Amino acid sequence: MTTAPGGGRYGEAVFRPEQAGEGERIDFGALAYDDITMARLRALGAGPGWRCLDVGAGTGTVSGRLLDEAGVTSVLAVDRDVRFLTERPGLDVLEADITAPDAVRGRFRLVHARFVLMHLPEHERLVAALAGLVAPGGVLVLSDAVDLTSDRAPGTPYTTVIRAMWQGLRATIGTDVSWVPSYPQLLRGAGLGSVAAEIHVPPLQPGSPISRFWADTWERSRAAMRATGLVDDAALDEAVRYLASEECAALSAGMLTVWGRKAGEEPSR
Numbered sequence: 001m002t003t004a005p006g007g008g009r010y011g012e013a014v015f016r017p018e019q020a021g022e023g024e025r026i027d028f029g030a031l032a033y034d035d036i037t038m039a040r041l042r043a044l045g046a047g048p049g050w051r052c053l054d055v056g057a058g059t060g061t062v063s064g065r066l067l068d069e070a071g072v073t074s075v076l077a078v079d080r081d082v083r084f085l086t087e088r089p090g091l092d093v094l095e096a097d098i099t100a101p102d103a104v105r106g107r108f109r110l111v112h113a114r115f116v117l118m119h120l121p122e123h124e125r126l127v128a129a130l131a132g133l134v135a136p137g138g139v140l141v142l143s144d145a146v147d148l149t150s151d152r153a154p155g156t157p158y159t160t161v162i163r164a165m166w167q168g169l170r171a172t173i174g175t176d177v178s179w180v181p182s183y184p185q186l187l188r189g190a191g192l193g194s195v196a197a198e199i200h201v202p203p204l205q206p207g208s209p210i211s212r213f214w215a216d217t218w219e220r221s222r223a224a225m226r227a228t229g230l231v232d233d234a235a236l237d238e239a240v241r242y243l244a245s246e247e248c249a250a251l252s253a254g255m256l257t258v259w260g261r262k263a264g265e266e267p268s269r
């Protein structure tokens, strides 16, 4: 189980939704990853007739694109704070803590969660709970971050700060990406079949959505990162400048997406 040593939670000490600019920060992440996510969801068959669940839906970009581009029948968008989500035909919004028992009821042809479980305790139990919400023949699709700063990664300003970020988030809100590469086995363990996974690493180019996402994320996690003792304000400022400059030559954290199918007949459309 991954709990923060201080017992903090996502959206409290860090990434508070009421803090100005938090919706924009999530949108920078969405801009970096939505096309990849949508391509995978459509390749898995998301389309007309599908009833979908988007867990930790954030600003609702994936929920909206499922409706507008894939033409799914409905999406239930769930988040612990739904201020960035607006109901519309086909889109239902539910404010709920997904870690609570029976937070969501029903069965869905697609259950999707992106950059959510890495921030939560008891990821193994949550994978099983989300698998339980998949209808027979339906698919569970989960995406989270993979840290690519191995011991041999060159010591750039980016590398130093991203390491401090993971350590600081772990200490304050329990974020843990160390288990993310074991997702395929976790989905098999939850009883799903045809399990497969892929990783996308967006290019860190000056002014790109992913570079702006990291700069915003560091700004919001400054205190947690300084508390690690690995960085100070000067190192953080230098890393933000580095990301925005042509000097930048580093590998972003990637997004691992894993999927698996539940046995049984697909409901007729």
Ligand SMILES: C[S@@+](CC[C@H](N)C(=O)[O-])C[C@H]1O[C@@H](n2cnc3c(N)ncnc32)[C@H](O)[C@@H]1O
Binding pocket: 010, 011, 026, 029, 030, 055, 056, 057, 058, 059, 061, 078, 079, 080, 081, 096, 097, 098, 099, 113, 114, 115, 116, 119, 120
């Ligand atoms: C990093 S954002 C990702 C948003 C969206 N999935 C995306 O990829 O653009 C994490 C989201 O998970 C939500 N979240 C965090 N803990 C949650 C919980 N216990 N139950 C439901 N939602 C939660 C946050 O409020 C936030 O909207």
